[in-house]
Amino acid sequence: MKTLFSDLYKKANTGFWPIVIAFVFMIVGTVTLFQNPRSLGSFLVLMTTPVILYFMKMPMKIKVFIGLLIVVIILPVIGIKNIFILEVIFQMAVFAALALGLNIVIGMAGLLDLGYVAFYAVGAYAWAIFGSKQMSLLYSIPGAAPANAEFFLDARWFWLFLFLGIGLAALTGILLGLPVLRVKGDYLAIVTLGFGEVIRVLALNLDKPINLTNGPQGITPIQRPPLPPEGVLMFFRSFLEPLVGHEVSDAEFYNVMFYFLALIIIAIVIVVATRLEDSRIGRAWTAIREDETAAIAMGIPLVKMKLAAFAAGASFAGAMGALYAANRTFVSPETFSFQVSIGVLTMVILGGLGSIPGVIFGASAVTLLNIQILQNLSLYLSDLRQSDAVIPIINFAWKDLSNQLDPAKYQKLVFGIILILMMIFRPSGLIPAERRQRELGEEKE
Amino acid sequence: MALLQTNNVVKRFGGLIAVNKMTFSVDAGKIVSIIGPNGAGKTTFFNTLTGIYTPEEGQIQFKDHSLIGLRPDQVAATGIARTFQNIRLFGSMTVLENILVGMHIQLKQNAVDTIFRSKKFHEEEKDAEQRAKELMAFVGLKNVGNELARNLPYGGQRRIEIARALAATPTLLLLDEPTAGMNPNESEDAIKLFRRIRDEKGITILMIEHDMRVVMGISEHISVMDYGEKIAEGSPAEIRSNQRVIEAYLGRGAAVAHEQKA
Amino acid sequence: MKQIAANPVYKFFLFPIGQILLFALGASVVLSLATVLLAYLFKFNVTDFDLVERTMLLLPQVIINGLTIGFVYSTIALGYTMVYGVLEFINFSHSEIFMVGGIVGIQLMAYFEHIGVLATMNEYLVITLAILLALVVSGALAVTVERVAYKPLRGAPKLVPLISAIGMSFFLQDIVRLILSLTTGEFNVILPKFGTFDEFWKIAIPGMEEPLRIQTKSVLIVGVAMLMLVILNFLVNGTKVGKAIRAVAQDRPSASLMGINVNQIISITFLIGGALGGAAGVLFALKATKLDPFSGFFPGLKAFTSAVLGGIGNLTGALLGGLVLGLLESFSASYLGIFTNGAFGAEYKDIFAFAVLIIVLIFRPSGLLGQTVGQKV
Numbered sequence A: 001m002k003t004l005f006s007d008l009y010k011k012a013n014t015g016f017w018p019i020v021i022a023f024v025f026m027i028v029g030t031v032t033l034f035q036n037p038r039s040l041g042s043f044l045v046l047m048t049t050p051v052i053l054y055f056m057k058m059p060m061k062i063k064v065f066i067g068l069l070i071v072v073i074i075l076p077v078i079g080i081k082n083i084f085i086l087e088v089i090f091q092m093a094v095f096a097a098l099a100l101g102l103n104i105v106i107g108m109a110g111l112l113d114l115g116y117v118a119f120y121a122v123g124a125y126a127w128a129i130f131g132s133k134q135m136s137l138l139y140s141i142p143g144a145a146p147a148n149a150e151f152f153l154d155a156r157w158f159w160l161f162l163f164l165g166i167g168l169a170a171l172t173g174i175l176l177g178l179p180v181l182r183v184k185g186d187y188l189a190i191v192t193l194g195f196g197e198v199i200r201v202l203a204l205n206l207d208k209p210i211n212l213t214n215g216p217q218g219i220t221p222i223q224r225p226p227l228p229p230e231g232v233l234m235f236f237r238s239f240l241e242p243l244v245g246h247e248v249s250d251a252e253f254y255n256v257m258f259y260f261l262a263l264i265i266i267a268i269v270i271v272v273a274t275r276l277e278d279s280r281i282g283r284a285w286t287a288i289r290e291d292e293t294a295a296i297a298m299g300i301p302l303v304k305m306k307l308a309a310f311a312a313g314a315s316f317a318g319a320m321g322a323l324y325a326a327n328r329t330f331v332s333p334e335t336f337s338f339q340v341s342i343g344v345l346t347m348v349i350l351g352g353l354g355s356i357p358g359v360i361f362g363a364s365a366v367t368l369l370n371i372q373i374l375q376n377l378s379l380y381l382s383d384l385r386q387s388d389a390v391i392p393i394i395n396f397a398w399k400d401l402s403n404q405l406d407p408a409k410y411q412k413l414v415f416g417i418i419l420i421l422m423m424i425f426r427p428s429g430l431i432p433a434e435r436r437q438r439e440l441g442e443e444k445e
Numbered sequence B: 001m002a003l004l005q006t007n008n009v010v011k012r013f014g015g016l017i018a019v020n021k022m023t024f025s026v027d028a029g030k031i032v033s034i035i036g037p038n039g040a041g042k043t044t045f046f047n048t049l050t051g052i053y054t055p056e057e058g059q060i061q062f063k064d065h066s067l068i069g070l071r072p073d074q075v076a077a078t079g080i081a082r083t084f085q086n087i088r089l090f091g092s093m094t095v096l097e098n099i100l101v102g103m104h105i106q107l108k109q110n111a112v113d114t115i116f117r118s119k120k121f122h123e124e125e126k127d128a129e130q131r132a133k134e135l136m137a138f139v140g141l142k143n144v145g146n147e148l149a150r151n152l153p154y155g156g157q158r159r160i161e162i163a164r165a166l167a168a169t170p171t172l173l174l175l176d177e178p179t180a181g182m183n184p185n186e187s188e189d190a191i192k193l194f195r196r197i198r199d200e201k202g203i204t205i206l207m208i209e210h211d212m213r214v215v216m217g218i219s220e221h222i223s224v225m226d227y228g229e230k231i232a233e234g235s236p237a238e239i240r241s242n243q244r245v246i247e248a249y250l251g252r253g254a255a256v257a258h259e260q261k262a
Numbered sequence C: 001m002k003q004i005a006a007n008p009v010y011k012f013f014l015f016p017i018g019q020i021l022l023f024a025l026g027a028s029v030v031l032s033l034a035t036v037l038l039a040y041l042f043k044f045n046v047t048d049f050d051l052v053e054r055t056m057l058l059l060p061q062v063i064i065n066g067l068t069i070g071f072v073y074s075t076i077a078l079g080y081t082m083v084y085g086v087l088e089f090i091n092f093s094h095s096e097i098f099m100v101g102g103i104v105g106i107q108l109m110a111y112f113e114h115i116g117v118l119a120t121m122n123e124y125l126v127i128t129l130a131i132l133l134a135l136v137v138s139g140a141l142a143v144t145v146e147r148v149a150y151k152p153l154r155g156a157p158k159l160v161p162l163i164s165a166i167g168m169s170f171f172l173q174d175i176v177r178l179i180l181s182l183t184t185g186e187f188n189v190i191l192p193k194f195g196t197f198d199e200f201w202k203i204a205i206p207g208m209e210e211p212l213r214i215q216t217k218s219v220l221i222v223g224v225a226m227l228m229l230v231i232l233n234f235l236v237n238g239t240k241v242g243k244a245i246r247a248v249a250q251d252r253p254s255a256s257l258m259g260i261n262v263n264q265i266i267s268i269t270f271l272i273g274g275a276l277g278g279a280a281g282v283l284f285a286l287k288a289t290k291l292d293p294f295s296g297f298f299p300g301l302k303a304f305t306s307a308v309l310g311g312i313g314n315l316t317g318a319l320l321g322g323l324v325l326g327l328l329e330s331f332s333a334s335y336l337g338i339f340t341n342g343a344f345g346a347e348y349k350d351i352f353a354f355a356v357l358i359i360v361l362i363f364r365p366s367g368l369l370g371q372t373v374g375q376k377v
C-alpha cells in the first residue's frame, strides 16, 4: 500500500505533471470557491496548492508565478466576494508572523518563551492608546467617557507606530531578557510565562490611578490608517466590481488593505529570518541551542546573543500587534492570554522548530483548525442536535447530545494533543528544518 | 616570558579540592602535556583556564591579560581555543557550519550587513567558507562539508572539533584527551596533525593525554597531576623515571617493584 | 546529643515540626518588621489615619492568611521540587494534578450531599475521605501522565519533555472541563456547605480592641499540610524507598548501577508528588470554595515560584519558599492598597510574587536554600 503510494507520487512528481496538478488544484479551488464562497472544502483545495508548490518538483519561476497568482489576485478577489475568507487568511497571516518571530527565539536559539504574546500586546496597546481617544480620557473613569473626546493623533500616525511597535517590543524583550537570560534555561519558561501574565494583569488594571488601558473593557475605537486616495480605489473598482458582482465598499477595501499589509510584514519577516539564520548571528543562535558550553568556548557571548534573539522575535510580534489593533479597532486584555502564547507555540512545534516553511504551514493549519474546522464541527453538531437523527447501532439520538460538547470551545485540548503527540512521535515537526547545503566544489567520490 | 602562566590556582567543588595550588606555565611555540590518573583534576584545570569555572584562588596570566574573572567567550577572544574530552560538536549543524561557528570572533558582519546582505557580508562569508574548506583539508577531511556533524564517525568528529578550534586562529590550543578512543593508526595520524598545527601554524599546544605513546612521542614538556596537585614536571625522559609519577599511576607496591627491577 | 538526634520520634516528628514552626515564625517576623518599617516610610502618604497603627492592627490577620495559603503552596511546591530533583524537569502539568485533586474532593462532598448524608456525617470524616480520594486519584493520574507523556521522552533534549508537559497541562484542563460538562452540565464545582469550618475562633489579645479571628478552616488547612509534610519527611528520609529516591536524584547512572530500579523510583516520585498535590487541592478547595478546570494555573505558578525561591530540588526549600511566598502575597494584597493610598491594590499581588521570583533569580539563582552546583563539563 505504502509503496503503491510512493510509486504513484514519484510518477506524479516528474516532468510537467506537478505543474498540471498545481494548476488543477488552484483552478478547481478557485472556481468552486467562487460559486460557493462558504465552502470549507473548496478553501482547503485552494490552500493545498501552496503545499504542492513547496513539495513537488517544478521550475522556480512557475512556483513563484502560481504562488503570486493565488496570493495577489485570487485570494483578494474571493475575499471581497466573501469577507469571511479574507478574515481567515488575515488571521493566518497574523499568526504566521507571530509564529515566525517565536521561531527565532525557540526554534533557532532554543529559548522556550511562554510569554511571547506579551510583545504582541505591547505593539497592540501602543497604537491602541495613542491611536484612540484614550489619551484624552486619562483622567476619566472607565466606561464613563465624555462624548466629545477627540482622537489624540491623526490616523496617518499609524505608519510610524508600526515601526514604534517593533522598537517598543524589542526594547521590552531586552528589558525582560537582561535579568532573565542569565538564569538557567529551565527557569526561562516559567519566568516568561509569568511575564506574559504580568503584561495582561497590567492591561487589566492600569485603568487607575490614571486610565491608560481602560481596564477589562479594552480600548475602542482605534483608528485605521486611511485608505489610498479615491482615484486609486476607483481604478480597482472598475475591474473588481464586474468580477464579484457587487459594489465594493470601503470596509471591503480595508480588509484587502490589511490583508496586503499582513502579507508585506510576513514577507519582510521571512526575508529577515532567513538572512539572519544563514549568517554569523544565526549560526551563533543554533550553536547556543545545541550546546551552550561549546558555544561560549567558541567565543560566542551567550547573554548578548540570547538578548538579540529575544529582541528580534519580539519585534515581529510588536509590528503585528500594532497592525492587529488597527484592524480590529479594538483591543482588550483577553486577546493576550497565555492560551495565545501556547497556540503560537503549537504552530511552531507542529510545523517544525527552526523550519521557516514548516512554521508558516503550522500557523496556517492551526489557525484554520481553530477558526474554521472546529467552528464548522460545532455548527454541524448543533445541526445534528436539532434533527431527529439517531446513531444506528448504539441507538443514540443526537438530540440527547449534551450542548456542552462544543468543539470550538476546546482549543486547549487540541493544542495539548498536538503538543504531546508531536513531541512523542515527530519532535522535529511536519516539515523539519534543513541545513543549507553549499556548493563546496569538493570532488565527489 | 611564558605564554601562559598560572599561580597557585585552586578550584573546589564543595569539600573536594579538584585543583590545588597549580603553578604552571607554557612557553610559546611548545607542545606541552598534562598527564595524571582519572579524576586528578586535569579537565577541571582546563575549565578554570578557559573561564568555565572561576578559581577560588590564584592568578592566570595569558600573554598580557589576566584571565581571572573573564567569561569563557572573553577568554576565547584573547586567543585560547579548546576541544572537549567528550566531543561537543553542534550535532545538527553541518561540518562546514561548525567550523564557521569557530570563526565567530573573527567575523565582523553585523545585523545590518546580514539583513541587507551588504557587499562586506558576501565577501566575508565567501572568505570564511574558503578558509573553512582549507581547514577541513588541513585536518584531513574530504567531502564532508555538507554532512551533519553528528553523522560523522568518531574519528572524523574529533578532527572537526580540532578544525573548529583552529578556525578561531588561536595562539594557544587546549586539547582534552584528543586521541581517546582512537586505534594506534589513528593516534599516529593525530600526532602528525598536532605537529603540523604547531610547525605550520605556529600554534602552541597544551594537551591532556592518556596514551603514553602519544605523550612521550610528541611532548616537549610534561606536567603530572594527582589529587589536584602538580606532582612532577619535566622532559619526557625525566617523567618516565620519576618516582612519584610511577607511584601515582601504579600504586606504591608497583613502584617499589619497578625500582627493584631498575 | 547524638542520641537525641538519632531518636526516631525526634528525627521524624519533633525536628520537622520544629523546623516548620521555626520557618513560619521566622518568615512572619521578618516580613512584619519590614512592613512596619515601610509603614513608617510611607506615613506621609496617608493623612486620614495613622498608617503605622493601622498596619499593626491588620498584622495578625494578614499573617494568618499568609500562612494558610503558604502551607498550600508548600504542599504543591513539594511535587514540583521532587520531580525536578529526580529528573531535572519542570512538571508543568502538576498544577492540573493539583486541580484534579481539588475537584475530585469537592465532587465527593457533593456526592455525599446528593445522597443526603453530608449533614449527618462527621465533618472531619468527610474531609478525611475527600483528601484520601484526592491522594489516590491525583497520585494515579500523575503516574499515568508520566508514563504516557514523559517516559517516552527520557534522554531527549530538555525542551522536548517540557513542551510535552505544557501540552499535558492544557490537555488535562480541557479534558476535565469536558468530563464535568458532559456529566454535570457545567464545569464550575462549588464546595457544599457543611460542618463548622466557616466559623471563627476568637482570641482576645491584650491591648487590642478587636479579638483575633481565626477561621477553623485555616487551622485545619495548616494542620493537614503539616501532617503531610511530616509524612513526606519520613518517607524521604526514613525509608528505603526514600533513600533510593535521593540516590536517583543525586546520580542516576550510579544509582542504576547499584541495582536501583530507576523507572520504578521515578514513578514513585510522581506518585508521591501527585498525591501531595491532590491533597493540597482539597485544602485549597476548602479555602477557595469554588474551583474550575483552570483553577490550577495560578496556584501552580505560585507553587513553582515557591520551589525556585526555596531552591529547586530541595524539599526544605520548597517548604520555606511556599511559606514566604504565601506571606508575601498576603502582605502585598493587604498593604499595597493602604500604602499607595488606593492607587495600586490587591490585584497586583501576582505581579509582586513574580517580581520576587525575578529578584531571587538574579541575586540567588539557586534559591534561598539551594547550593550552587556547577554543571560538569
Ligand SMILES: Nc1ncnc2c1ncn2[C@@H]1O[C@H](COP(=O)(O)OP(=O)(O)O)[C@@H](O)[C@H]1O
Binding pocket: B013, B016, B018, B036, B037, B038, B039, B040, B041, B042, B043, B044, B045, C373, C374, C375, C376, C377
Ligand atoms: N562540576 C563538578 N562538580 C563537582 N565535582 C566535579 C565537577 N567537575 C569535576 N568534579 C570532580 O573533580 C575531580 C576532578 O575531575 P576532572 O577534572 O574531570 O578529572 P580528570 O580530567 O583529571 O580526569 C573529580 O573528582 C570530579 O568528580
Ligand SMILES: [Mg+2]
Binding pocket: B042, B043, B044, B085
Ligand atoms: Mg578529564
